[in-house]
Amino acid sequence: MSSESKRDEPLIISFFLYLAHSPRYIEFKNRVRDLLKNPKNRYKQYIDYFLIFLIVSSVAIFMWEVEHPTLGSILDFYATYFTSFVFLIEYLINLWLYNDIHAEILEEYNRAKFLNTKPNYYRALKRAILKKLSYMITIPAIIDLLAILPAYREFRFLKVFVLFRFLKLLKHSKSIYRFLEVIGNRKFELLTLFVLLIFVVFIGGLAIYILEEKQNENIHNLFDALYWSFITITTVGYGDIAPVTSAGRMVSFVIVIMGITMISFSTSVIVSAFSEKLTELKEERVAEQLINNKEFLIVCGYGQISKIFLREYLKDEYEIPYIVLDKDCRRVQEAINDGHNAICDDASRYEVLNRFYTPEAKITLLALTGSDIENIYISLNAKSVSKDIDIIARASSHKLINRYKRAGADRVVLPYEIASSMLVASIVYPTMYKAINAILNFKDVATIDEIYVSAKSLIINKTIEEVDFKKYNITIFGVQHGVDGEFIFNPPKSYRFKEGDIAVVMGHRLSLEYFKKKYNIIGRYRW
Amino acid sequence: MVEQKKDVLIFGYGRFGRTIANSIREYGTSVRVAVIDREEFKKAKSDKFEAILFDLESDETILSLNITESLYLVCAMDNNHENLFLTLSLRDLFPKNYIIAISDSIHVSDKLKMAGANRVIDIYTISANIIKHTLTIPVATKFLQGFINKSHGYIFKEIKIGPNSPLNGKKLSEIDFERYNIIFIGMIDEELGNQFVFNTVGFDHKIDPNDIIVVVGKEEDIKRFELECGG
Numbered sequence: 001m002s003s004e005s006k007r008d009e010p011l012i013i014s015f016f017l018y019l020a021h022s023p024r025y026i027e028f029k030n031r032v033r034d035l036l037k038n039p040k041n042r043y044k045q046y047i048d049y050f051l052i053f054l055i056v057s058s059v060a061i062f063m064w065e066v067e068h069p070t071l072g073s074i075l076d077f078y079a080t081y082f083t084s085f086v087f088l089i090e091y092l093i094n095l096w097l098y099n100d101i102h103a104e105i106l107e108e109y110n111r112a113k114f115l116n117t118k119p120n121y122y123r124a125l126k127r128a129i130l131k132k133l134s135y136m137i138t139i140p141a142i143i144d145l146l147a148i149l150p151a152y153r154e155f156r157f158l159k160v161f162v163l164f165r166f167l168k169l170l171k172h173s174k175s176i177y178r179f180l181e182v183i184g185n186r187k188f189e190l191l192t193l194f195v196l197l198i199f200v201v202f203i204g205g206l207a208i209y210i211l212e213e214k215q216n217e218n219i220h221n222l223f224d225a226l227y228w229s230f231i232t233i234t235t236v237g238y239g240d241i242a243p244v245t246s247a248g249r250m251v252s253f254v255i256v257i258m259g260i261t262m263i264s265f266s267t268s269v270i271v272s273a274f275s276e277k278l279t280e281l282k283e284e285r286v287a288e289q290l291i292n293n294k295e296f297l298i299v300c301g302y303g304q305i306s307k308i309f310l311r312e313y314l315k316d317e318y319e320i321p322y323i324v325l326d327k328d329c330r331r332v333q334e335a336i337n338d339g340h341n342a343i344c345d346d347a348s349r350y351e352v353l354n355r356f357y358t359p360e361a362k363i364t365l366l367a368l369t370g371s372d373i374e375n376i377y378i379s380l381n382a383k384s385v386s387k388d389i390d391i392i393a394r395a396s397s398h399k400l401i402n403r404y405k406r407a408g409a410d411r412v413v414l415p416y417e418i419a420s421s422m423l424v425a426s427i428v429y430p431t432m433y434k435a436i437n438a439i440l441n442f443k444d445v446a447t448i449d450e451i452y453v454s455a456k457s458l459i460i461n462k463t464i465e466e467v468d469f470k471k472y473n474i475t476i477f478g479v480q481h482g483v484d485g486e487f488i489f490n491p492p493k494s495y496r497f498k499e500g501d502i503a504v505v506m507g508h509r510l511s512l513e514y515f516k517k518k519y520n521i522i523g524r525y526r527w
Numbered sequence: 528m529v530e531q532k533k534d535v536l537i538f539g540y541g542r543f544g545r546t547i548a549n550s551i552r553e554y555g556t557s558v559r560v561a562v563i564d565r566e567e568f569k570k571a572k573s574d575k576f577e578a579i580l581f582d583l584e585s586d587e588t589i590l591s592l593n594i595t596e597s598l599y600l601v602c603a604m605d606n607n608h609e610n611l612f613l614t615l616s617l618r619d620l621f622p623k624n625y626i627i628a629i630s631d632s633i634h635v636s637d638k639l640k641m642a643g644a645n646r647v648i649d650i651y652t653i654s655a656n657i658i659k660h661t662l663t664i665p666v667a668t669k670f671l672q673g674f675i676n677k678s679h680g681y682i683f684k685e686i687k688i689g690p691n692s693p694l695n696g697k698k699l700s701e702i703d704f705e706r707y708n709i710i711f712i713g714m715i716d717e718e719l720g721n722q723f724v725f726n727t728v729g730f731d732h733k734i735d736p737n738d739i740i741v742v743v744g745k746e747e748d749i750k751r752f753e754l755e756c757g758g
Contacts, residue, residue, distance in 0.1 A: 297662075303651075304631055304632055304650075304651035304655075305651045305654050305655045305658070306655075307655075308633070308651055308652050308655035308656075309655035309656075309658050309659055312655060312656060312659050313659050313662075364662065366658060368658075392658055392661060392662075394654065397546075411661055413654050413657055413658055413661075414654075415650050415651055415653070415654035416542065416543060416546040416547075416650065417546055417550065418650075418653050418654055418657065418672075418675060419543070419546075419547070419629065419648050419649075419650040419653055419654075420546045420547040420549075420550040420551070421550060421675040422648055422653055422675065423547055423550075423551070423601065423627060423629070423648050424547075424550055424551050424553075424554055424556075425675070426627060426646055426648070427533055427535065427551070427556070427599050427627070428533065428554055428556065429683060429684075429685070430685075431683070431685040431715065431723060431739065431741050432674070432682075432683030432684070432685070432741070434723050435683060435712065435713065435723065435725075435741060436671065436674060436675065436683070438725075439671065440653060440656045440657065440660070440671070441652075441656065442656070445725050445727055445728060446713075446725045446727060447727075448660075448664065448667045448671065449664060449667065450664045450665075450666055450667050473726060473727050473728065473729040474727075475710060475711075475712060475726060475727070477667075477670060477710065477743070478670060480666050487666070487669075487670065487679075489681060489708075489744075489745075490705070490708055490709070490710055490744070492705070493705070502666045504664075504666055504667040504670050506712065506725075506727060507727045508725075508727040508728060511727065
């Protein structure tokens, strides 16, 4: 019962301690887990495709071999050993990922240290191995194991094992998996129907056995009777056994009616399960397509602002994909009718936004619901999913700006106050109002644009004077260098463009388009 | 900042009216508020506005609001239907007044214009456009918004060319705006039917007295320019 000092630790414990604290090992395990298990991982689908290919091709070769012996050929080697080897590795990796043996052992070690008792490593190891075993007896693990078996020559006479390769497809094909999932959701109803079916089969079988065992030459025993009953109730009716007495025929009336009722029942159960899941499946598909983009928008709330925004936005040549989220399903329906991708869901819930999050994409979220409380909550929620999500939120008063900023909103838009300022301007400075209104409303004659100076643009290292802005009647309001650069209003003619500069200009839409083409102005700066 | 005193009468003190009344008052313009609702009346009073109650369906109460021809009328009632009816009544009773109506959707905007509003401010369209611009031209949008919320020192200014201005008879291309650190963006020309013309269309107009040119710049720079060239 002496306390163990550090140098008394068995070598294996030091190794486990090393593993538990090695960022490399943890990172590696997490990476592998992500690759195999995380449906959002971009490369997971390639692994799935690869495994599906192995399954289908090896099964095809096995089928071919039934009639055309190719023993010893390269095809045989591929179908038997190569694929099995890959499946074995996949199996072992899954087993490895399931739990950490070293974690169990270390827990025991720490527990013993804490309680000052002798650690029972045997018990800890047993616990860890039992956990692995509990994985091994799950249905997917068993299927995986059986799919490896064709590699053993001794087992090859059991061609049925090839079927397990097909079952393996379930794991890697999403649509088949979903089908089973939907059926699984109706376990109770289907099970009830199944029990009822067995019950009726038995009643019918017993009835026909008692009534016709002597008269009917095709019914030799109870099994024949049950077989007849089952074939009749499923409305298959082979006709190899048929009732010969009136009483027996009466029984078949009842069985056939029961059979049709039950089949239509189970069909409707499955169909209703599907139609219930249909919107969900569709939404999932939309979400999947969206997160495959490098950049996209999430528009929360489908009110006036969102409507107008999306209408204007769709006109834009820079258009990037987007999705509309709203709690109110009627609004979502309206959005769908207006031709947008929309999902009825609550953007203030973590899971909802997390579904759209992928670290590889640049995501901008627009919190545009009519309520400040909602918008603030959505902003906070988005930032809790990831700090990288950019947020533009709508607020009803400037008094709330600080609260929005605290909640993580990167930009706050104040519709009432912008409108008031515009109204004031329209009274006090009518001309300025006209000018800004024209600019904001996308009038061709006064298009405000940004000229992004990339390495490829032809204005790089030129001064303003050297570039013929005047010729195209383009006015430069100012230049800013980079994201956080200072905005230089009315830069002097001697200003020389550097890479990463953004010039704010105004001109006729057509002249700007021409100018950009001429000087190879491509790309743009993102806020 | 306001050269001529402009008086405003705002109808409605709800969601829209309240924000508008307060920001107009900040500009030093005299504001009165007319409401049909007792609650709004109390709110306006407690915000220290000169508030008057009126009845939408009685012309007498509207006529008694003491509306002169130079008064700007702002229809900012929360209820679209009431706002439209009000706009119609005001246009009918006061054909010469400048009426500005607030709208919250494009359909309402069209109706308000048909009802006779001189200017319709569509609250959500402006914001929606700003959001779109923020996504596509962020630097420019920040600059533009600076004019509206006065967060940077630059302003748009109309400058009326007087008879003694040294600019008279000069062509636009001959004027050195850069010297004053201001940018010329357009003008209102009497010869062109008082239309605002942006410099983007590429005209080289000869300046006459009574032309109005529009420039952008720091307030003091514009003042200096106005002093030297306004006439």
